[in-house]
Amino acid sequence: MLTPQAKKRWIKFKALKRGYYSFILITVLIFLSLFAELIASNRPVVIHYNGELHFPTYGDILPGTSFGYDYQWEVNYKDLQKQFNLEDKGNWLIMPVIPFNPLESDFIEGEYPPYAPSIESKHYLGTDMAGRDITSRLIYGFRIAILFSLFLLAVTYIIGVFIGALMGYLGGTFDLVFQRLIEVLSNIPILYVIMIVASIVTPDFWTLVLLLAAFSWMGLTWYMRTETYRENSREYVMAARAIGASHSRIIFKHILPNSVSILVTFFPFSVVSGITSLTSLDYLGFGLPAPTPSWGELLQQGTANLEYQWIAISAVAALSFVLTLVTFIGEAIREAFDPKKYSYYE
Amino acid sequence: MKFRKINCAVMFLLLSISIQSNANTLPADLSWENNNNAKPWASPLATKGGKFTDFILTFPPTLRTVGPDSNSSFRSYINANQLGLTDFHPNTLEIIPQIATEWAYGQDGKTVFYKLDPSARWSDGNPVTADDFLFTLDFMRSKHINAPWYNNHYTNEITSVKKFGDHTISITGRVAKPKEELHYYYGLVPTPKHFYKKIDKNWVKKYNWKIIPNTGPYQISKIKKGKRITFERKSDWWAADRPLNKNRFNVDKVILKVIRDTNIAYKHFEKGELDSYALVLPEFWHNKAKGKLYDNGYLEKFTFYNNSPRSSSGWFLNTDNSILKEKPVRIALAHALNFDKVIKTVLRGDYERLQAFHTGYGEFSNKNISARKFDLKAANKILDEAGWQQRGGDGVRISNGQRLSLNLVYGRKEHSDRWSILKQDALKAGIEINLRLQDSSSHYKTIMQKQHQIASLGWSTGFRPAFWQHFHSENAHKPQTNNITNLDNKNIDKDIEAYRAETDSNKRVKLANALAQQIHDSAVFIPSFKVPYTRGAHWRWLKFPDAPGTKTSSTLYSPFGDGGIFWVDSKTKIETKAARKNSTKYSSVNKTFDQYRENTSD
Numbered sequence: 027m028l029t030p031q032a033k034k035r036w037i038k039f040k041a042l043k044r045g046y047y048s049f050i051l052i053t054v055l056i057f058l059s060l061f062a063e064l065i066a067s068n069r070p071v072v073i074h075y076n077g078e079l080h081f082p083t084y085g086d087i088l089p090g091t092s093f094g095y096d097y098q099w100e101v102n103y104k105d106l107q108k109q110f111n112l113e114d115k116g117n118w119l120i121m122p123v124i125p126f127n128p129l130e131s132d133f134i135e136g137e138y139p140p141y142a143p144s145i146e147s148k149h150y151l152g153t154d155m156a157g158r159d160i161t162s163r164l165i166y167g168f169r170i171a172i173l174f175s176l177f178l179l180a181v182t183y184i185i186g187v188f189i190g191a192l193m194g195y196l197g198g199t200f201d202l203v204f205q206r207l208i209e210v211l212s213n214i215p216i217l218y219v220i221m222i223v224a225s226i227v228t229p230d231f232w233t234l235v236l237l238l239a240a241f242s243w244m245g246l247t248w249y250m251r252t253e254t255y256r257e258n259s260r261e262y263v264m265a266a267r268a269i270g271a272s273h274s275r276i277i278f279k280h281i282l283p284n285s286v287s288i289l290v291t292f293f294p295f296s297v298v299s300g301i302t303s304l305t306s307l308d309y310l311g312f313g314l315p316a317p318t319p320s321w322g323e324l325l326q327q328g329t330a331n332l333e334y335q336w337i338a339i340s341a342v343a344a345l346s347f348v349l350t351l352v353t354f355i356g357e358a359i360r361e362a363f364d365p366k367k368y369s370y371y372e
Numbered sequence: 373m374k375f376r377k378i379n380c381a382v383m384f385l386l387l388s389i390s391i392q393s394n395a396n397t398l399p400a401d402l403s404w405e406n407n408n409n410a411k412p413w414a415s416p417l418a419t420k421g422g423k424f425t426d427f428i429l430t431f432p433p434t435l436r437t438v439g440p441d442s443n444s445s446f447r448s449y450i451n452a453n454q455l456g457l458t459d460f461h462p463n464t465l466e467i468i469p470q471i472a473t474e475w476a477y478g479q480d481g482k483t484v485f486y487k488l489d490p491s492a493r494w495s496d497g498n499p500v501t502a503d504d505f506l507f508t509l510d511f512m513r514s515k516h517i518n519a520p521w522y523n524n525h526y527t528n529e530i531t532s533v534k535k536f537g538d539h540t541i542s543i544t545g546r547v548a549k550p551k552e553e554l555h556y557y558y559g560l561v562p563t564p565k566h567f568y569k570k571i572d573k574n575w576v577k578k579y580n581w582k583i584i585p586n587t588g589p590y591q592i593s594k595i596k597k598g599k600r601i602t603f604e605r606k607s608d609w610w611a612a613d614r615p616l617n618k619n620r621f622n623v624d625k626v627i628l629k630v631i632r633d634t635n636i637a638y639k640h641f642e643k644g645e646l647d648s649y650a651l652v653l654p655e656f657w658h659n660k661a662k663g664k665l666y667d668n669g670y671l672e673k674f675t676f677y678n679n680s681p682r683s684s685s686g687w688f689l690n691t692d693n694s695i696l697k698e699k700p701v702r703i704a705l706a707h708a709l710n711f712d713k714v715i716k717t718v719l720r721g722d723y724e725r726l727q728a729f730h731t732g733y734g735e736f737s738n739k740n741i742s743a744r745k746f747d748l749k750a751a752n753k754i755l756d757e758a759g760w761q762q763r764g765g766d767g768v769r770i771s772n773g774q775r776l777s778l779n780l781v782y783g784r785k786e787h788s789d790r791w792s793i794l795k796q797d798a799l800k801a802g803i804e805i806n807l808r809l810q811d812s813s814s815h816y817k818t819i820m821q822k823q824h825q826i827a828s829l830g831w832s833t834g835f836r837p838a839f840w841q842h843f844h845s846e847n848a849h850k851p852q853t854n855n856i857t858n859l860d861n862k863n864i865d866k867d868i869e870a871y872r873a874e875t876d877s878n879k880r881v882k883l884a885n886a887l888a889q890q891i892h893d894s895a896v897f898i899p900s901f902k903v904p905y906t907r908g909a910h911w912r913w914l915k916f917p918d919a920p921g922t923k924t925s926s927t928l929y930s931p932f933g934d935g936g937i938f939w940v941d942s943k944t945k946i947e948t949k950a951a952r953k954n955s956t957k958y959s960s961v962n963k964t965f966d967q968y969r970e971n972t973s974d
Contacts, residue, residue: 087765099800100800133716138720139717139718156718156792157717225811316785316809
């Protein structure tokens with residue numbers, strides 16, 4: 027399935043242990059974060075009540091009335107657990123490892139938040155200024171950040187590759203017009219534009235992705251353009267053209283697969299920049315609306331309240347850890363794809 | 373013929389001038405008031421001498437108090453040393469004499485007559501006369517001062533100032549007002565005519581750094597540009613022996629250092645270079661104001677409850693919104709918000725719940741009103757009865773396919789924590805609140821365009837409760853007005869109009885109280901928080917009367933204005949400095965003064 031060249035690159039990548047293990051680790055982390063509701067949530071993983079099993083993690087809320095309380099809103103599972111233990115009627119429930127959802131303020135009577143890390147209170151990394159569990163917010167914040175940067179990457183790559191390839195393939199006026207357009211667009215300071223937009227409408231996840239993508243697809247076009255120019259003059263492209271292949275076939279079947287190495291090497295660094303963009307926007311308060319769990323917001327709380335060190339430490343540690351992992355992967359990919367050793371020229 | 377015509381005109385002009393000057397005779401039926409028995413608020417223990425050092429965040433861009441760049445915070449230091457005709461007693465709010473010793477009211481309800489103190493002197497020794505007040509009008513109306521607001525106010529609001537001899541004047545305003553409001557809105561401050569002589573087009577530039585003669589207890593004595601400004605006490609101040617001024621204005625020098633960062637300023641304070649530090653902000657009070665200096669009693673902490681008009685802060689519900697136009701929803705929302713929980717947690721118990729729109733206005737505030745309490749049962753019951761009994765899978769109520777989901781716009785990111793706590797409990801009542809943080813200018817714009825559903829903000833205070841701008845239907849349903857709830861109620865309109873037209877204080881009080889109740893009943897405003905005190909720390913050599921402030925004090929460390937009641941004990945200063953060196957300990961001081969504390973309803 028893999029071309030021999032790709033296979034060699036994969037083997038080389040696997041041999042670079044640091045990058046390879048980082049890759050495995052981050053894949054596992056992303057996979058786990060997709061099921062964050064089973065790891066950190068105020069809803070139990072499973073409830074056994076009056077002979078019936080409930081799995082409240084996903085789906086609708088279970089109102090207090092379904093467990094014999096007199097209220098219509100979501101049942102307080104911590105109270106329920108206490109009651110089960112007290113009654114000893116064979117009812118039980120299993121809470122996730124971190125029994126807090128990221129939006130939930132948990133207050134300790136007679137003390138002001140933030141609360142320091144403690145195993146007893148199950149706030150393993152403490153809470154933030156509003157009494158929300160930091161571990162839980164880190165997990166959900168990670169999921170949002172990584173998904174955000176992956177979506178951002180997908181959108182920018184689709185636009186960037188498409189326009190870059192067209193510029194290189196068509197050349198002439200099209201190329202010239204887009205070159206100028208891109209030069210103009212690249213000189214617009216993205217962060218300011220987003221701040222202005224965010225001050226008018228509160229952006230949600232998708233508008234933020236599209237907004238950032240609208241101003242960050244340009245970088246890739248230059249590489250794609252030169253690559254296409256180069257490949258376009260190769261003999262195999264000429265041959266394809268000679269036997270009457272359509273433009274789209276030439277671009278997608280011939281040129282694109284041969285320039286993929288350049289795209290892949292940029293991949294991890296785009297992920298890094300996606301995460302940092304979202305984090306810095308959140309830090310400044312122009313990102314996703316409160317109370318969305320976010321690393322940037324946590325960082326902001328931490329720096330504004332340095333005396334509660336656990337907030338800043340958690341946020342900085344998590345951020346550096348993930349960014350380092352991605353950078354290791356990027357390094358390994360770059361080395362695996364290094365043309366000096368593994369590209370063949372005729 | 374032509375010549376004769378002009379001659380006639382000149383004659384007529386001369387005639388009219390003489391008629392006018394003849395017309396300036398005092399009405400015979402004036403009854404003069406003086407309030408000479410007002411109770412002083414200083415301490416007889418006070419001693420004179422020493423210096424008081426405070427800080428300002430920026431060096432003022434000019435020393436002018438009108439014209440371009442003059443609206444900096446430093447202006448209040450200059451204005452506080454420029455006395456007016458009368459003032460308000462900081463505890464009783466009665467009228468007390470300043471430059472005027474007596475005053476009387478005209479029949480028309482918009483004129484006040486004042487007798488000036490003949491001993492009043494400018495800081496350069498010249499007497500203060502009626503001409504200085506007349507000159508204020510010329511000065512403030514001049515185009516050359518480049519101050520449109522003042523031009524307008526002194527042309528349209530104050531219609532005339534008349535002189536009856538050297539030491540008697542009258543001021544007439546545009547409309548009739550209750551007596552004490554005449555002083556507040558139409559009172560004047562004299563302008564030294566002998567000093568300015570003529571106002572020309574170079575005025576703004578020429579007077580940027582001129583020290584203007586004043587009438588108050590202190591005058592600027594030294595300016596080190598960008599670094600500090602020193603005020604010195606006048607040794608022979610003309611009003612020093614007035615009963616209300618005795619034992620006040622005790623320090624010889626007031627030094628204002630420029631320190632551009634509050635954290636650095638705090639370090640200066642800890643070193644003893646500043647005598648006091650205001651600590652209203654919770655992060656300063658709880659996190660910084662502790663440690664050895666406090667434990668050893670070198671620094672003393674004071675919390676002083678004041679009782680002055682409170683900012684009308686809270687959530688404003690836009691009644692033009694399809695969900696919020698239903699009154700039961702508005703009432704249920706008010707019951708679904710747990711403000712007390714916010715106070716007890718993230719606000720560290722530092723704030724109190726605001727009870728109504730206008731509080732702290734004395735008898736003009738309706739003290740029987742209290743904010744709707746957090747009560748999920750009530751909220752749920754009201755919503756069930758109002759046709760919102762159905763709940764979606766996420767627990768949010770639905771009626772006719774519409775979710776009970778509301779957007780809250782707010783302008784400060786520090787407030788996100790508070791609102792997300794309210795959001796969690798509101799969901800229990802089946803109300804979803806989406807937090808929409810905007811930067812402050814677009815927040816203001818959204819609200820002025822009336823595009824919000826719920827807006828969180830606070831209005832600044834005034835002398836008397838203001839209803840017309842906030843609640844009259846004339847200001848509803850259109851952009852750029854202050855009726856941001858779009859309240860539109862004929863009965864309320866009628867009372868507001870009556871309140872505006874009424875000049876009798878007692879009737880106004882009644883109307884204000886009735887209006888407050890109607891506004892509460894309309895449930896368009898959910899009061900949030902108030903800070904009912906001022907607090908700070910000072911070195912133990914700063915001494916205070918038994919009541920270190922007044923009912924209306926916004927700070928305890930004001931050396932001018934109605935402050936200046938503290939004094940520096942030089943013996944204690946030497947003693948404390950020595951004690952710090954050899955670690956002698958005093959008992960730590962953390963005092964609370966609550967003689968002016970408002971009754972809280974719970």
